[in-house]
Amino acid sequence: MIHNKEAESEAWFYGFTRTVSAGLAHLISVAFPAFIAFFSRPGTSWFSWHPFLMTVAFGFLMTEAILLFSPHGSLIKRFSHKTKARVHWILQSLCGACAVLGLAAISYNKHLNGKAHFTSWHGLLGLITVCVVCVQSLAAVPLIYHSLAKGWSLAKLKRYHAASGLVTFLLGSTSLLLGLSSSWFTASVGGYAWFLAAACPALSAVVIMNQVSSAYIAKKRLQS
Template identity: 30%
Template sequence: MRSDVESSPVGEGLGQRDFWLYVWLRRAAVIAAHVTGLGLTLIISLLSRPGTSLFSWHPVCMSVAALVLIAAATGLGFMVASKNVSELPHLVTWHSLLGICTLAATVLQAACGICVIFPKLLRPSSSPPRLKLYHATCGLVVYLLATATVVSAMFSYWFQAMVKGVAWWAFLLLPLFLALVVMNQITNAYLPRKKITS
């Protein structure tokens, strides 16, 4: 009888048939999340009709911001310019406050990522495995904040004028589905697994 301690793999305790079903369902969820994320970005970009106003560039840049930090800063710039032209106050909605928090967390996550890539050059006080955990945790926080920001945008006058009825509910649920898949991937990949004895 072995008494050493080992990590328990995901899906342990399932029968062979159940395990393969679990693996294929996970793969299907990951593919669906990628397709949904890309589709949501494209649809929001089409709905905003970029170029029709300063504001029209804000949803485009911010929906692409999951791919590039520069797009997020550009989207923020268009929103600030649009508010200035319209003489409207800044940071007065949940959407804007969540957006600023998301951008701040994204900068922190990018900084952790740079430390992970160049540990010898920057000489951070934490070990590389711990930095990877911080980077992944910040990434999860960024994604959850971004999801909350996108969901709060769906309650804006602009979005409710563009999308109505059942489609609005579908748009509301899509980011939540994506968040569940991403949370599952990050926690399975980076969080310490439960130790078992055999």
Template identity: 40%
Template sequence: MPADVEYSPVGEGLGMRDFWLYVWMRRISVIAAHVIAVGLTLLISLLSRPGTSLFSWHPVCMSFAYCLCMTEGILLFSAEGSTFCFKSRKGKVRLHWFCQALVLVAAATGVSFMVASKNVSEHPHLITWHSLLGVATLAATLLQVACGVCLLFPKLLRVISPPRMKLYHATCGLVAYLLAMVTVVLAMFSDWFQATVKGVVWWAFLLLPFFSALVVMNQITNAYLPRKKITR
């Protein structure tokens, strides 16, 4: 294979008509993911009735952290359907960091309310798949934040290979997001959620996190996985 190669663009091999259809489908999917991020967060917050109990703040904080802030922080870099109009990547990176900081604050607050609620009711901790995957999600979130800090201060932290660290950051972020969406889905099987939402509406709720996960996974893999190489 010659050394002088370049990566082929997305959609290579498609006809012009098919390519534009592909582009518009991606744009619609990303816009739908934005709508789901906002809508799902609002609906979960309304169903939780925040303030009625210590537990009621847990779904509010966690949905705000992962369904909204993490989703928007990732989709910010999408070329299709981004709700922000920053021309410079530097501006997008700063807003991405702001969203990730909100994820950490909101997630820590949500966990604190859950721990307090369990202690007051004297219920055991970490006995459901939802709680176990929630811990795994927090661990993956901390890893991706650590990689992001290394990218933010590469000289200070003496990062040997920033491109590789960038790949680690994206990978940990993708794992954290997928775990978060699975955790959200598992929460929908809880007694609290099923007592509130039933029937067709419950099935609609169940599918929404999967759609967002597919859009985010497609964006990250397209951005970081090697594409087919072609010679000049």
């Protein structure tokens, strides 16, 4: 009896912490892009679109796309898995579109100012991340239309997609962190505000890593 109560309290605490973590990730996904938009003032220059679109892409769209599958924080928890998958793909496609537009904006801005392209770690990793996002979105099509993936089981496709998706998200989060270390942002934001901004993609990455790893650890336990 005591053991059952302990198990119930542990399960409650586990669910509570997961719900709070997912709620924090939702809050960050809205607050962080809004924070960047305040400083970049999108539309005032070609450059201003770059930090705004990239933050919307990776800070909001990709984060929310993955949180759709969270058992403790999905905004469409009661919908079918098929519906979640389609909404996930739409959000990821929008993420790819924003990322491409953000890359185009900074590339055109550098062209106008006669500056070299992709000379920093932020620029190089950002380019790689945008390419990976586009490939990841296209690679997800067989998950929706499984007939396109002959010889591949749906379970294996989902496993590979989840693993590559996590890597993509971590690339995006790292790109955002490197962007916060740029001369533009450090000149605009300093002190505690900078650390608060840097904590946003870092905390989101921790929540998403925990969600993905927990989901597949749970599946392995059920299968064993």
